Amino acid sequence: MNPLNLPRPAWMTEELVLLEEQADRFLKAEFVPHVDKWNDDHMYPREVWTKAGGAGLLCAMIPEEYGGAGGTFAHEAVINRAYSFAGFDSFGAQLHSGIVAPYIWRFGTEEQKQRWLPRLATGELVGAIAMSEPGTGSDLQNVRTTAVKKGNRYLLNGSKTFITNGQHANLIVVVAKTDPKEKAKGVSLMVVETDDAAGFRRGRKLKKLGLDSADTSELFFEDVSLPADNLLGPEEGQGFVQLMKELPQERMIVAVHAVAMMERAVALTVDYVKQRTAFGKKIIEFQNTQFELAACKTEATIARAFTDQCVERFLKGELDTVTASMAKYWATDTLGNVADRCLQLFGGYGYMDEYPISRIYRDARVMRIYAGTNEIMKLLIARSL
Numbered sequence: 006m007n008p009l010n011l012p013r014p015a016w017m018t019e020e021l022v023l024l025e026e027q028a029d030r031f032l033k034a035e036f037v038p039h040v041d042k043w044n045d046d047h048m049y050p051r052e053v054w055t056k057a058g059g060a061g062l063l064c065a066m067i068p069e070e071y072g073g074a075g076g077t078f079a080h081e082a083v084i085n086r087a088y089s090f091a092g093f094d095s096f097g098a099q100l101h102s103g104i105v106a107p108y109i110w111r112f113g114t115e116e117q118k119q120r121w122l123p124r125l126a127t128g129e130l131v132g133a134i135a136m137s138e139p140g141t142g143s144d145l146q147n148v149r150t151t152a153v154k155k156g157n158r159y160l161l162n163g164s165k166t167f168i169t170n171g172q173h174a175n176l177i178v179v180v181a182k183t184d185p186k187e188k189a190k191g192v193s194l195m196v197v198e199t200d201d202a203a204g205f206r207r208g209r210k211l212k213k214l215g216l217d218s219a220d221t222s223e224l225f226f227e228d229v230s231l232p233a234d235n236l237l238g239p240e241e242g243q244g245f246v247q248l249m250k251e252l253p254q255e256r257m258i259v260a261v262h263a264v265a266m267m268e269r270a271v272a273l274t275v276d277y278v279k280q281r282t283a284f285g286k287k288i289i290e291f292q293n294t295q296f297e298l299a300a301c302k303t304e305a306t307i308a309r310a311f312t313d314q315c316v317e318r319f320l321k322g323e324l325d326t327v328t329a330s331m332a333k334y335w336a337t338d339t340l341g342n343v344a345d346r347c348l349q350l351f352g353g354y355g356y357m358d359e360y361p362i363s364r365i366y367r368d369a370r371v372m373r374i375y376a377g378t379n380e381i382m383k384l385l386i387a388r389s390l
């Protein structure tokens with residue numbers, strides 16, 4: 006899909022164009038007719054995961070030997086954009102396929118990869134990553150959740166909040182201290198299969214400003230006993246390094262998503278102002294409308310160009326965390342600006358839930374906050390000065 010009629014980026018191969026068409030067809034048939042209802046219900050159903058898995062839209066960058074599609078980050082980016090163009094910005098699939106599954110693929114032992122990845126690819130397992138806690142979000146070195154080794158098992162204790170996929174998830178990567186005396190060096194990633202985990206409890210599905218159908222939730226772990234081999238990777242204390250290594254990818258997922266939302270916002274607004282009239286004219290005929298949309302289209306185009314350049318570099322293994330942080334911060338800030346200006350051109354209808362621009366405006370807000378706040382992005386960028 007190409008709402009702004011921009012040329013295809015160099016990373017977009019013929020195979021990816023076919024994937025984009027396939028994803029678009031599937032989402033239009035299976036998801037688009039239901040997205041409004043899911044938002045009204047404040048929850049999308051569990052079967053969305055198995056349907057996406059059945060259509061090959063989960064774990065696209067995971068090798069085929071582990072049940073994935075054997076693609077690259079470019080495949081993830083194409084699918085990520087397709088969900089957004091389908092108006093399904095609250096689906097936590099980008100996190101499942103682009104963050105949780107890659108943690109297991111890159112850092113898991115062979116046995117862990119065989120155990121979890123094929124079921125993540127089908128949607129039998131829904132992934133979540135539980136970092137944030139009531140007392141700490143940005144400052145992850147100070148998580149209070151602990152995983153204390155007793156014999157050949159770990160006892161996991163702690164509370165997490167704001168967790169995407171929190172109600173559906175049954176495979177949760179939990180950031181915990183295996184050595185509470187240490188800061189970063191004491192952090193490990195523990196994998197919890199929740200279906201049989203005594204002591205695990207889901208808390209509230211949190212009410213939010215946007216992402217209505219997303220099951221962002223609290224999670225509680227009380228003496229959850231885990232086999233020693235649910236520690237991600239071969240040794241303790243690697244969690245912080247593992248988190249840091251995945252940062253560029255996480256940030257690119259958010260940047261790509263933000264750009265798709267911007268493109269859709271501009272396209273929807275152009276359509277609207279060509280139909281709506283005031284003072285005997287189409288809204289598009291007012292110079293203010295033209296200037297506003299000219300500015301929004303320019304910002305969306307620049308965001309797309311920079312993000313595409315970052316995707317290109319990422320695919321070559323050349324994207325550093327600082328540049329990825331620039332993409333995340335700039336694309337999401339710009340999206341906020343573009344969504345606001347586009348909404349204004351809808352007048353009162355822009356404030357109404359039934360107009361997708363209102364949802365884009367609300368859903369966009371969190372992107373400046375999650376995956377590392379934009380202030381943390383600037384902090385990282387500033388360190389490179």
Ligand SMILES: Cc1cc2nc3c(=O)[nH]c(=O)nc-3n(C[C@H](O)[C@H](O)[C@H](O)COP(=O)(O)OP(=O)(O)OC[C@H]3O[C@@H](n4cnc5c(N)ncnc54)[C@H](O)[C@@H]3O)c2cc1C
Binds near residue numbers: 376
């Ligand atoms: C819808 C949604 C989904 C989420 N999904 C997940 C998820 O799946 N998993 C998960 O673990 N978390 C998730 N989060 C949590 C999110 O990652 C955190 O909210 C975010 O990291 C910020 O942490 P905090 O809310 O504790 O804010 P705080 O860390 O308390 O920050 C508050 C403010 O202080 C600023 N600040 C903090 N430190 C500094 C500093 N050093 N310099 C300058 N300013 C600073 C921040 O930028 C922010 O503006 C989600 C959040 C939301 C809203």
